[in-house]
Amino acid sequence: xxxxxxxxxxxxxxxxxxxxxxxxxxxxxxxxxxxxxxxxxxxxxxxxxxxxxxxxxxxxxxxxxxxxxxxxxxxxxxxxxxxxxxxxxxxxxxxxxxxxxxxxxxxxxxxxxxxxxxxxxxxxxxxxxxxxxxxxxxxxxxxxxxxxxxxxxxxxxxxxxxxxxxxxxxxxxxxxxxxxxxxxxxxxxxxxxxxxxxxx
Amino acid sequence: xxxxxxxxxxxxxxxxxxxxxxxxxxxxxxxxxxxxxxxxxxxxxxxxxxxxxxxxxxxxxxxxxxxxxxxxxxxxxxxxxxxxxxxxxxxxxxxxxxxxxxxxxxxxxxxxxxxxxxxxxxxxxxxxxxxxxxxxxxxxxxxxxxxxxxxxxxxxxxxxxxxxxxxxxxxxxxxxxxxxxxxxxxxxxxxxxxxxxxxx
Amino acid sequence: xxxxxxxxxxxxxxxxxxxxxxxxxxxxxxxxxxxxxxxxxxxxxxxxxxxxxxxxxxxxxxxxxxxxxxxxxxxxxxxxxxxxxxxxxxxxxxxxxxxxxxxxxxxxxxxxxxxxxxxxxxxxxxxxxxxxxxxxxxxxxxxxxxxxxxxxxxxxxxxxxxxxxxxxxxxxxxxxxxxxxxxxxxxxxxxxxxxxxxxx
Amino acid sequence: xxxxxxxxxxxxxxxxxxxxxxxxxxxxxxxxxxxxxxxxxxxxxxxxxxxxxxxxxxxxxxxxxxxxxxxxxxxxxxxxxxxxxxxxxxxxxxxxxxxxxxxxxxxxxxxxxxxxxxxxxxxxxxxxxxxxxxxxxxxxxxxxxxxxxxxxxxxxxxxxxxxxxxxxxxxxxxxxxxxxxxxxxxxxxxxxxxxxxxxx
Numbered sequence: 001x002x003x004x005x006x007x008x009x010x011x012x013x014x015x016x017x018x019x020x021x022x023x024x025x026x027x028x029x030x031x032x033x034x035x036x037x038x039x040x041x042x043x044x045x046x047x048x049x050x051x052x053x054x055x056x057x058x059x060x061x062x063x064x065x066x067x068x069x070x071x072x073x074x075x076x077x078x079x080x081x082x083x084x085x086x087x088x089x090x091x092x093x094x095x096x097x098x099x100x101x102x103x104x105x106x107x108x109x110x111x112x113x114x115x116x117x118x119x120x121x122x123x124x125x126x127x128x129x130x131x132x133x134x135x136x137x138x139x140x141x142x143x144x145x146x147x148x149x150x151x152x153x154x155x156x157x158x159x160x161x162x163x164x165x166x167x168x169x170x171x172x173x174x175x176x177x178x179x180x181x182x183x184x185x186x187x188x189x190x191x192x193x194x195x196x197x198x199x200x
Numbered sequence: 201x202x203x204x205x206x207x208x209x210x211x212x213x214x215x216x217x218x219x220x221x222x223x224x225x226x227x228x229x230x231x232x233x234x235x236x237x238x239x240x241x242x243x244x245x246x247x248x249x250x251x252x253x254x255x256x257x258x259x260x261x262x263x264x265x266x267x268x269x270x271x272x273x274x275x276x277x278x279x280x281x282x283x284x285x286x287x288x289x290x291x292x293x294x295x296x297x298x299x300x301x302x303x304x305x306x307x308x309x310x311x312x313x314x315x316x317x318x319x320x321x322x323x324x325x326x327x328x329x330x331x332x333x334x335x336x337x338x339x340x341x342x343x344x345x346x347x348x349x350x351x352x353x354x355x356x357x358x359x360x361x362x363x364x365x366x367x368x369x370x371x372x373x374x375x376x377x378x379x380x381x382x383x384x385x386x387x388x389x390x391x392x393x394x395x396x397x398x399x400x
Numbered sequence: 401x402x403x404x405x406x407x408x409x410x411x412x413x414x415x416x417x418x419x420x421x422x423x424x425x426x427x428x429x430x431x432x433x434x435x436x437x438x439x440x441x442x443x444x445x446x447x448x449x450x451x452x453x454x455x456x457x458x459x460x461x462x463x464x465x466x467x468x469x470x471x472x473x474x475x476x477x478x479x480x481x482x483x484x485x486x487x488x489x490x491x492x493x494x495x496x497x498x499x500x501x502x503x504x505x506x507x508x509x510x511x512x513x514x515x516x517x518x519x520x521x522x523x524x525x526x527x528x529x530x531x532x533x534x535x536x537x538x539x540x541x542x543x544x545x546x547x548x549x550x551x552x553x554x555x556x557x558x559x560x561x562x563x564x565x566x567x568x569x570x571x572x573x574x575x576x577x578x579x580x581x582x583x584x585x586x587x588x589x590x591x592x593x594x595x596x597x598x599x600x
Numbered sequence: 601x602x603x604x605x606x607x608x609x610x611x612x613x614x615x616x617x618x619x620x621x622x623x624x625x626x627x628x629x630x631x632x633x634x635x636x637x638x639x640x641x642x643x644x645x646x647x648x649x650x651x652x653x654x655x656x657x658x659x660x661x662x663x664x665x666x667x668x669x670x671x672x673x674x675x676x677x678x679x680x681x682x683x684x685x686x687x688x689x690x691x692x693x694x695x696x697x698x699x700x701x702x703x704x705x706x707x708x709x710x711x712x713x714x715x716x717x718x719x720x721x722x723x724x725x726x727x728x729x730x731x732x733x734x735x736x737x738x739x740x741x742x743x744x745x746x747x748x749x750x751x752x753x754x755x756x757x758x759x760x761x762x763x764x765x766x767x768x769x770x771x772x773x774x775x776x777x778x779x780x781x782x783x784x785x786x787x788x789x790x791x792x793x794x795x796x797x798x799x800x
Binding site: 012031 | 623663
């Protein structure tokens with residue numbers, strides 16, 4: 001049905017997160033009907049993204065160096081941030097809701113993934129060594145492990161806690177309990193147990 | 201379309217929670233096709249429910265007195281339960297997940313509803329006076345307000361806290377935070393703020 | 401957790417169509433909180449349903465005989481209905497949307513179920529013999545097989561067509577095609593093939 | 601939060617069909633983590649799409665001219681296709697399920713949109729004049745108006761029928777009725793009326 005150029009682009013869009021072949025086809029037809037200057041703007045923006053945006057050497061967050069020389073992101077360079085607290089998140093996108101709370105003033109570290117206890121090769125994919133390096137000779141007094149309370153997130157948090165134990169830095173985890181809008185009737189036992197324990 | 205007896209029963213089933221007229225109609229056709237002995241069993245069970253089950257005079261939970269004389273439910277009569285803690289829930293069904301955690305050994309009090317700050321007449325519908333009466337001359341040292349963290353639940357909790365303040369009994373609320381399986385990426389700011397505050 | 405009377409009624413409500421144990425529990429707590437006269441009204445209505453409503457001897461639709469003597473439902477007795485067309489539906493509830501179209505003036509026959517080609521014992525559960533009996537010596541010139549266009553409905557329709565072939569009565573099926581609000585983009589091939597064939 | 605290059609690309613992806621700002625952000629982080637050669641492949645594929653793919657001058661379907669000179673798509677050039685039937689669809693993607701049925705051998709015409717009766721300016725956006733031009737001096741004997749049976753699709757079909765009336769070419773519409781897997785119980789009255797009318 002589809003011509004080679006269409007087919008090729010459907011394949012590439014199908015690899016985007018949350019995109020299946022049907023949505024990918026819609027993307028391609030959208031681009032086909034777009035004026036040429038708009039697709040050029042898109043290509044140009046992708047080019048600039050890869051050219052200008054780099055990863056912070058301290059926390060691995062992406063950032064765009066205005067002068068092109070900085071090695072550190074705007075959060076790591078911000079003098080007002082608390083240098084004694086480090087919040088470890090799985091991926092950059094998880095940092096956004098934490099910043100939005102305006103309750104956290106410390107620094108971040110982007111782990112780059114989670115591991116399951118079963119797949120040992122996953123451990124190489126996450127930035128464990130980079131994290132240990134980051135902590136070394138730093139002012140950090142507390143590490144908040146802010147991974148998702150899912151099976152994989154929990155397994156990774158446990159692994160991190162063990163690794164960090166020897167460093168005698170305090171490690172904490174995000175509090176567990178009932179979220180806004182929850183109904184007791186439908187709450188799972190583990191969440192409710194946490195909510196009872198953490199009552200105040 | 202429907203005959204009077206069918207219509208009447210559709211109306212009555214439509215008042216059941218979660219049931220609309222279409223589902224109510226399905227219930228009636230289900231009963232129509234049921235052998236007579238099964239519908240008799242159903243009517244008999246409804247009759248017995250109303251005959252045998254009564255509300256505990258202490259906590260307002262339903263219970264079935266074997267001897268027909270007891271005024272208190274099996275939880276209130278249980279000598280092993282901790283008489284110094286009272287957990288206030290909105291409705292009886294909320295008590296089930298708490299019991300399932302096996303982490304709570306105290307007693308309960310079923311408030312019978314929630315109030316919104318706007319509708320003052322709601323206050324008469326919930327068991328505020330009964331709760332104050334229950335606490336009077338009791339051994340209770342802590343009252344856990346285990347209402348849903350919804351707008352109505354929060355408003356009611358606030359109201360209860362004010363009412364109980366003068367009694368110099370400690371009041372607590374269920375801990376707020378991330379539930380099992382949550383993803384930071386989709387967490388709301390209030391829940392995430394609580395999760396940060398309650399980290400440990 | 402639940403007392404015997406509560407448990408028993410949860411079991412019975414769980415057998416209702418679309419109802420699981422959690423919803424069944426909500427039904428029971430609803431009844432527990434209902435004034436006694438309302439539960440008596442419910443029991444009375446179920447009693448009357450089984451007492452007064454009977455199945456039409458011609459089409460097997462439920463009906464309520466005012467005089468208590470009629471053997472036939474209001475549709476079968478209606479002199480204005482077209483006696484030469486018979487619409488075969490799976491269950492009584494399917495008759496309602498057809499009546500609502502106000503486009504059908506003939507009579508009905510309620511088959512009482514569908515059969516899958518794999519389960520031969522199902523054939524005894526549906527009213528095949530009653531249908532053949534109904535047609536015998538009647539004025540019927542067309543039988544509309546109005547079964548759901550699902551796998552089971554199609555298998556049953558095929559079986560009926562074969563059974564009725566020898567009687568030299570015209571049999572038809574409901575037209576297939578795109579429903580109101582459909583989008584071609586998401587239409588399945590079979591539906592679209594029908595829509596192309598039935599274009600006009 | 602986001603750097604200018606990230607923000608810019610989130611904005612552009614947010615204009616893609618079905619994509620909101622949150623998904624757009626996920627796309628950008630996906631690209632950020634992609635090896636450079638993969639993003640280059642993507643940009644190259646978008647470039648080629650716009651360079652090589654053009655719209656057929658007869659039916660407005662996209663196609664890729666191997667020799668770079670052809671003005672017509674592979675369907676319009678296919679000698680085996682029936683030149684006397686023209687199927688008018690709203691958008692190119694609607695043509696795919698029709699081709700998949702393998703029941704249609706005629707040609708297509710992509711209208712480029714639908715109109716609502718209220719917004720008269722929409723009429724300029726769809727290819728009415730191009731359609732009239734296409735028909736002129738052609739062998740076309742039947743025009744199948746294959747627009748979605750939605751309010752907008754119906755309004756456009758009606759408008760097309762009026763426009764084509766004077767040309768004394770037979771116009772048809774896709775058949776309406778129950779789709780595969782439908783259940784009578786939930787069918788709307790209009791669909792069921794069509795299904796009764798189109799019974800066979």
